Amino acid sequence: MAKSTVAVIxxxxxxxxxxxSALQHxxxxxxxxxxGDAEKIIAADRVIFPxxxxxxxxxxxxLRLGVDQVVAEVAATKPMLAICVGMQALMNxxxxxxxxxxxxxxxxxxxxxxxxxxxxDNEKLKVPHMGWNQLHQTIDHPLWSGIxxxxxxxxxxxxxxxxxxxxxxxxxxxxxVNIHAALYRDNVFAAQCHPEKxxxxxxxxxxxxxxxxxxx
Amino acid sequence: xxxxxxxxxxxxxxxxxxVKGVNFVDIRDAGDPVEIAKRYNEQGADEIxxxxxxxxxxxxxxxxxxVEKIAAEVFIPLTVGGGIRxxxxxxxxxxxxxxxxxxxxxxxxxxxxxKEAAERFGSQCIVVAIDAKQVSTEGEPLRWEIxxxxxxxxxxxNAVEWAVKMVANGAGEILLTSxxxxxxxxxxxxxxxxxxxxxVSVPVIASGGVGELQHLVDGVKxxxxxxxxxxxxxxxxxxxxPEAKQFMAQQGIEVRL
Numbered sequence: 450m451a452k453s454t455v456a457v458i459x460x461x462x463x464x465x466x467x468x469x470s471a472l473q474h475x476x477x478x479x480x481x482x483x484x485g486d487a488e489k490i491i492a493a494d495r496v497i498f499p500x501x502x503x504x505x506x507x508x509x510x511x512l513r514l515g516v517d518q519v520v521a522e523v524a525a526t527k528p529m530l531a532i533c534v535g536m537q538a539l540m541n542x543x544x545x546x547x548x549x550x551x552x553x554x555x556x557x558x559x560x561x562x563x564x565x566x567x568x569x570d571n572e573k574l575k576v577p578h579m580g581w582n583q584l585h586q587t588i589d590h591p592l593w594s595g596i597x598x599x600x601x602x603x604x605x606x607x608x609x610x611x612x613x614x615x616x617x618x619x620x621x622x623x624x625x626v627n628i629h630a631a632l633y634r635d636n637v638f639a640a641q642c643h644p645e646k647x648x649x650x651x652x653x654x655x656x657x658x659x660x661x662x663x664x665x
Numbered sequence: 666x667x668x669x670x671x672x673x674x675x676x677x678x679x680x681x682x683x684v685k686g687v688n689f690v691d692i693r694d695a696g697d698p699v700e701i702a703k704r705y706n707e708q709g710a711d712e713i714x715x716x717x718x719x720x721x722x723x724x725x726x727x728x729x730x731x732v733e734k735i736a737a738e739v740f741i742p743l744t745v746g747g748g749i750r751x752x753x754x755x756x757x758x759x760x761x762x763x764x765x766x767x768x769x770x771x772x773x774x775x776x777x778x779x780k781e782a783a784e785r786f787g788s789q790c791i792v793v794a795i796d797a798k799q800v801s802t803e804g805e806p807l808r809w810e811i812x813x814x815x816x817x818x819x820x821x822x823n824a825v826e827w828a829v830k831m832v833a834n835g836a837g838e839i840l841l842t843s844x845x846x847x848x849x850x851x852x853x854x855x856x857x858x859x860x861x862x863x864x865v866s867v868p869v870i871a872s873g874g875v876g877e878l879q880h881l882v883d884g885v886k887x888x889x890x891x892x893x894x895x896x897x898x899x900x901x902x903x904x905x906x907p908e909a910k911q912f913m914a915q916q917g918i919e920v921r922l
Binding site: 464466467470471474501502503564565568569574575576577578579580581582601603604605606607623624645646647648651652 | 667668669670671706709711736737738740741742759760761762763764786787788789790837838866867868891892921
């Protein structure tokens with residue numbers, strides 16, 4: 450059987466080594482490529498849209514390199530997993546950097562946690578939200594296969610996603626606010642946490658993605 | 666349901682080998698950082714910190730290869746510290762697979778380095794490591810100063826003020842080592858950890874002095890920290906990471922089990 454190809458979109462923002470090596474680790478028959486080449490991305494069987502750092506810089510590079518067009522085409526045609534700032538970039542806009550327009554594939558915005566951020570016991574919570582928190586699955590989805598309800602995943606972010614369409618939420622996480630920690634629509638799935646850094650549960654999610662046919 | 670407090674085993678590495686020794690029962694090579702990192706990962710460590718104490722340039726190339734090997738097999742966050750002095754050093758470690766870098770003395774020589782690093786790579790991967798010692802005498806209000814050169818050289822910088830300044834410059838996390846506590850097994854410097862945790866908005870990792878599991882609990886409950894780092898209690902097989910987590914959970918601390 451021919452190897453399937455997964456492309457990790459490289460637009461110059463941050464370290465893609467982790468996600469590529471995690472995919473390689475779980476995928477027996479998978480060719481992982483890290484590339485910014487539109488043709489290669491569009492030719493791949495499935496695509497990871499990562500992101501790290503500040504949204505303004507990410508969006509500037511996405512637009513400069515034409516990654517917005519690539520993402521739009523991928524989102525219309527094949528399984529795509531957006532991670533962290535990659536997920537945030539799919540929203541309408543972000544409050545970060547005094548407001549940045551994003552790609553608008555999902556309705557809603559990316560909000561600041563607030564300073565101070567106050568927890569349920571009236572305690573002050575640290576920002577960034579950094580560490581292992583529980584992902585509460587709100588739907589059945591092939592990407593949750595084999596992952597226990599409320600499993601812990603690794604998060605690191607100072608802004609969080611809030612969609613205006615509750616029907617698109619695949620998981621939530623509590624951290625002072627209710628974070629829409631995973632969104633889905635058709636063949637697109639997006640997660641705020643880092644599956645590539647989330648040990649067994651995260652590797653399971655990536656493995657599920659590599660087997661996913663894009664149907665929910 | 667809340668964010669778990671993190672437990673972070675720390676490896677001190679010199680020329681590609683873990684120093685201070687590590688005793689796992691059925692491990693073939695107790696000095697190999699890759700094997701040790703894998704073992705901690707299997708035990709459920711929440712993160713691994715890798716402190717490079719290599720002095721030579723050649724040795725540092727070895728470190729990069731070691732980080733690459735760990736990152737290819739261990740899928741939890743990896744922080745690399747020691748000898749991070751330039752933007753190129755940071756890029757090299759991130760490209761090798763580190764998720765965060767810890768900046769220590771380079772920040773003291775040039776506080777703007779932290780600002781530059783955070784702007785370039787994002788605060789999420791910039792940890793500022795602070796080595797502090799108590800300098801107030803009995804009867805005085807508590808005061809801590811930053812020390813360099815393994816705690817030998819005072820800088821005159823107030824540790825709490827320094828932490829606040831580093832966060833303002835873009836540090837995403839503080840790794841706080843009490844030089845008074847380090848190696849003593851008497852527990853973390855709780856007032857120091859509390860003072861800095863209260864003063865900054867970002868997570869604080871307590872380090873230096875752990876001798877028993879209760880110290881981890883004290884760090885969280887009394888020191889107010891978000892993560893606890895320890896080396897020797899895990900290395901010498903006195904306690905495993907799951908034991909530490911169970912112990913903390915029994916005392917009402919949220920951990921990832």
